[in-house]
Structure formats: C-alpha cells, structure tokens
Amino acid sequence: MPKVTFIAADGGVRTVDAPVGHSVMEAAIDNGVPGIDGDCGGNCACATCHVHVDAAWLAFTGSRSDMEESMLDFAEGLAPDSRLACQIDLSDALDGLIVRTPVSQH
Secondary structure, eight states, rough: OEEEEEOOTTTTTEEEETTOOBHHHHHHHHHTTTTTOOTTTTSSSOOOOEEOOGGGGGGGSSSOOOHHHHHHHSSOOOOOTTTGGOOOBOOOTTTTEEEOOGGGGG
16 A cells, blocks of 8 residues: 655644555545635545645656646645645555645644
8 A cells, every 4th residue: 555644834744555546635634634624525626635746756746637626726835745645546656755745734
C-alpha cells in the first residue's frame, strides 16, 4: 500500500497507508487527517481537499483537468503546486507522496 505524508500548515506531520486506486482525499478522510474535508465526496465539485504537492512529486501526480482547474479557482492560496486531493489516484509509483494542506483549511 502506498504511503502518503500530509504536512499541516502548523508543521504537524501525518503519514498514512492507503490502497492503490484510492484518491489522496480518500486516504485523508479514511485516516482522519485534519484539513481535508472532501465535502463533495470526491466528485471534483468543491475545493475542500486542496493540497500543495511537494515539488519532488509534481511530475508523478499528473496534470490538472479543466474541471479541476475550475474548482481550484475557489481555493485560497492557489499556487502552481496546487491540486485537489480527490483528483490524485494512488498507485505504487506514488508511494511516499508528500502533500501540504493550506493554512486556510485548518
């Protein structure tokens, strides 16, 4: 199972295991990671799972879809490394992924 490390704005670190095929949002919700709400249930219809992907992992997480780009317009602290966690599906290649949750979600 891939491991995902969530780093909170206050510096808190939480590493969780999640099955291949689950999204980063599901990994957070299933493990009670603060700062990831996933109000839309992973349907790319809100921005409550906004994360900043660590620079070392950006190339591995794929690019944003047009719909994800539209939803990110509602996120505070939008940056080039911003993604919606519901749109990043875990695979063995993402084992060790590091994401940061924005200040606005704490």
